[in-house]
Amino acid sequence: MNKNDDDLNRLRFEIRDITxxxxxxxxxxxxxxxxxxxxxxxxxxxxxxxxxESDLKNSALKIADEIGMNSEFSGRLLNILLTESVRLQNIQxxxxxxxxxxxxxxxKAKQLQSMGKNIIHLEVGEPDYLPPKNVxxxxxxxxxxxxxxYTETRGIPKLRQAIAxxxxxxxxxxxxxxxxxxxxxxxxxxxxxxxxxxxxxxxxPAWPAYRECADFIGAKTKVLKTTLKEKWNxxxxxxxxxxNNNTKMIILNYPNNPTGKILNxxxxxxxIDLAKDYGLYVLSDEVYSDYSFNGFKSILEYGxxxxxxxxxxxxxxxxTGFRVGYGISNKKIISKMSTIQAVALTSVAEPMQxxxxxxxxxxxxxxxxxxxxxRLGFVCGKLEKMSLSxxxxxxxxxxxxQLREGMDDDIVLINKLLDLGVAIxxxxxxxxxxxxxxxxxxxxxxxxxxxxxxxLSSAL
Ligand SMILES: Cc1ncc(COP(=O)(O)O)c(C=O)c1O
Numbered sequence: 001m002n003k004n005d006d007d008l009n010r011l012r013f014e015i016r017d018i019t020x021x022x023x024x025x026x027x028x029x030x031x032x033x034x035x036x037x038x039x040x041x042x043x044x045x046x047x048x049x050x051x052x053e054s055d056l057k058n059s060a061l062k063i064a065d066e067i068g069m070n071s072e073f074s075g076r077l078l079n080i081l082l083t084e085s086v087r088l089q090n091i092q093x094x095x096x097x098x099x100x101x102x103x104x105x106x107x108k109a110k111q112l113q114s115m116g117k118n119i120i121h122l123e124v125g126e127p128d129y130l131p132p133k134n135v136x137x138x139x140x141x142x143x144x145x146x147x148x149x150y151t152e153t154r155g156i157p158k159l160r161q162a163i164a165x166x167x168x169x170x171x172x173x174x175x176x177x178x179x180x181x182x183x184x185x186x187x188x189x190x191x192x193x194x195x196x197x198x199x200x201x202x203x204x205p206a207w208p209a210y211r212e213c214a215d216f217i218g219a220k221t222k223v224l225k226t227t228l229k230e231k232w233n234x235x236x237x238x239x240x241x242x243x244n245n246n247t248k249m250i251i252l253n254y255p256n257n258p259t260g261k262i263l264n265x266x267x268x269x270x271x272i273d274l275a276k277d278y279g280l281y282v283l284s285d286e287v288y289s290d291y292s293f294n295g296f297k298s299i300l301e302y303g304x305x306x307x308x309x310x311x312x313x314x315x316x317x318x319x320t321g322f323r324v325g326y327g328i329s330n331k332k333i334i335s336k337m338s339t340i341q342a343v344a345l346t347s348v349a350e351p352m353q354x355x356x357x358x359x360x361x362x363x364x365x366x367x368x369x370x371x372x373x374x375r376l377g378f379v380c381g382k383l384e385k386m387s388l389s390x391x392x393x394x395x396x397x398x399x400x401x402q403l404r405e406g407m408d409d410d411i412v413l414i415n416k417l418l419d420l421g422v423a424i425x426x427x428x429x430x431x432x433x434x435x436x437x438x439x440x441x442x443x444x445x446x447x448x449x450x451x452x453x454x455x456l457s458s459a460l
Contacts, residue, residue: 083197083215109121122443124443125257128318131359135355137358174331180325185310190219196218198249202223203251206430207257210251219248234267254284282299283308286310288396305330308327382449383453388403397442425438
């Protein structure tokens, strides 16, 4: 053995001891975290406390900086520890209380229906009208035309070209990926661009999938809350305060589920400027953009290279079960999303891609938008009569009213309504702090909406 071998062995022993030490310390940290979780559960204290977390993070980062540790790495390491504590404590709390969302209420309602109960569905964002007639024709020809094979992972060229043409703004087919629903486009964009320990910012109230995707990969979520009082406008100063070395992505969803809000051009531009300044990705979920009543500018119009636009055939064309959506971005990002899609599912089913192609330029879309606008107006009128506060939606399929003082919290009310045969989504499914809200979906005829809302009115 020469001196080099001696040194190598000694250093390897040292590194092994340190690694074992780290494991012991992390385990100890988790045990303490569980004890904190027990106290929180017993005393009904929220798991997440931004102040406690940022104090802890700041003091640890300060030391990391003093000893010359890379700040991006130390931030990510801390985030992994913090996220794991939150996960453990959430498991403790959820043992006694499962979070209810529009989907869990939908499942409950379906179960009641299978037992013979009549249910009016005002909880789910699935339009009741038919997909375009052209789609029926296409589906009937698919067998003869043998359009039922594996396709390019990114989607058949004809559909990608048609999507590129529809969205305009100089987008070419190589910037498009066809996905099984907008949901998978959101998932693959987040998974391909964000790592464990990175941070993602989204704006609440929000569709729960953003958080679920981030949690799935162990990324940390930072939430910018908006309020009815501020007409659901995000505080952009606060948004900037949430950005740090570990922030990788801002997620936007306008027209918004559940509020129906559309951000104005000025606010969008400021968010994009912030993203540019800090080099962040902007994921813009625009699955409701067909239903825009007061003007809507897609993120594509801002020409920001690190943006990813998501859309879908589910809502505008009433094709939820076809599972066709798409993502648009620069070629490099689309290629990353495509890798995930190839690993996970090869391609979207070919018959469904041809169905989407048949739907893309169909006139029924205009009619659908008119119907939805009328229905939302109808729901707003009924809610006004109940003296509930809300902001009239600029788009999407929903109204998100606030419950008056003295009324039950959302979950208690939602369960009462289910007993009375009406399913409505609880506000807290879109963020813990929205227990005083409910979301009403206008995806049924006015006749059905009226029946459901009359039950709501008497329950209130
Ligand atoms: C905001 C938002 N994004 C994406 C989706 C996903 O739609 P799909 O996967 O059916 O295209 C939904 C569905 O409700 C949604 O509300």
